[in-house]
Amino acid sequence: MIITVAHSKGGVGKSLLAWHLAIGLNVPIVDLDFQKTLVYTNNLRKANGHKNLDIIQPESPEAFIELMDNWPENKNIIIDVGGFDSNLNRAAIYISDIIITPAVDRVTEMAGLYKFHQIIEELSTKMKTDIKADILLNDVSPTSRDFSVMIDLVDSLPHFRLMKTIIAHRADFYKTMEEGKGVTELEGDSKAKQELKQLIKEIKKRG
Numbered sequence: 409m410i411i412t413v414a415h416s417k418g419g420v421g422k423s424l425l426a427w428h429l430a431i432g433l434n435v436p437i438v439d440l441d442f443q444k445t446l447v448y449t450n451n452l453r454k455a456n457g458h459k460n461l462d463i464i465q466p467e468s469p470e471a472f473i474e475l476m477d478n479w480p481e482n483k484n485i486i487i488d489v490g491g492f493d494s495n496l497n498r499a500a501i502y503i504s505d506i507i508i509t510p511a512v513d514r515v516t517e518m519a520g521l522y523k524f525h526q527i528i529e530e531l532s533t534k535m536k537t538d539i540k541a542d543i544l545l546n547d548v549s550p551t552s553r554d555f556s557v558m559i560d561l562v563d564s565l566p567h568f569r570l571m572k573t574i575i576a577h578r579a580d581f582y583k584t585m586e587e588g589k590g591v592t593e594l595e596g597d598s599k600a601k602q603e604l605k606q607l608i609k610e611i612k613k614r615g
């Protein structure tokens with residue numbers, strides 16, 4: 409199963425979620441972002457004495473397509489897409505089994521979601537298929553309870569569906585990354601760990 413974390417906008421938590429998911433699922437990641445957030449974090453992981461993740465950086469769009477074409481059905485992989493629109497990023501969206509789109513529940517974020525929806529619509533028309541992205545509320549205030557604005561927005565956009573899991577803004581997500589770790593590797597109770605496990609459960613159910 410190819411799980412892609414994608415949004416045409418940067419700064420929404422794609423790399424952060426891709427990282428924690430790859431550790432939680434114990435699977436490789438393809439890093440398509442020129443910012444190379446994950447390569448950097450993996451170096452921190454090595455420096456802290458943990459077994460490093462398998463991060464794949466394809467040399468060319470052709471190399472990426474070939475890798476994905478031959479990817480075994482029964483093996484999982486995570487793709488971290490760059491926060492911009494490109495043919496490579498569109499290819500990643502097209503070949504994915506699951507597209508997770510992190511979105512913050514702020515009115516100012518809505519234009520970005522519309523734009524990403526438009527990209528998926530164009531791609532669906534071009535490829536004659538109905539691509540769906542799973543919108544994941546991420547980085548929301550831990551005290552927020554009312555997501556009706558986002559629910560209505562996602563309802564109105566045919567290529568989007570809202571995930572049940574909600575990921576809050578939690579220091580554990582970035583503090584663990586600063587040590588090259590994943591939240592699932594934290595000992596004891598952590599809300600971030602609980603939320604990520606919930607996300608993994610929901611993804612597995614989708615697959």
Ligand SMILES: Nc1ncnc2c1ncn2[C@@H]1O[C@H](COP(=O)(O)OP(=O)(O)O)[C@@H](O)[C@H]1O
Pocket residue numbers: 417418419420421422423424425445491546547548575576577578579581582
């Ligand atoms: N759930 C979260 N809790 C805390 N910080 C978060 C969360 N999601 C994202 N962030 C922070 O937001 C910033 C952008 O995240 P990043 O994964 O780099 O976004 P993208 O890959 O979409 O550009 C980072 O500083 C990251 O640590």
Ligand SMILES: [Mg+2]
Pocket residue numbers: 422423424441443445489490491
């Ligand atoms: Mg990123």
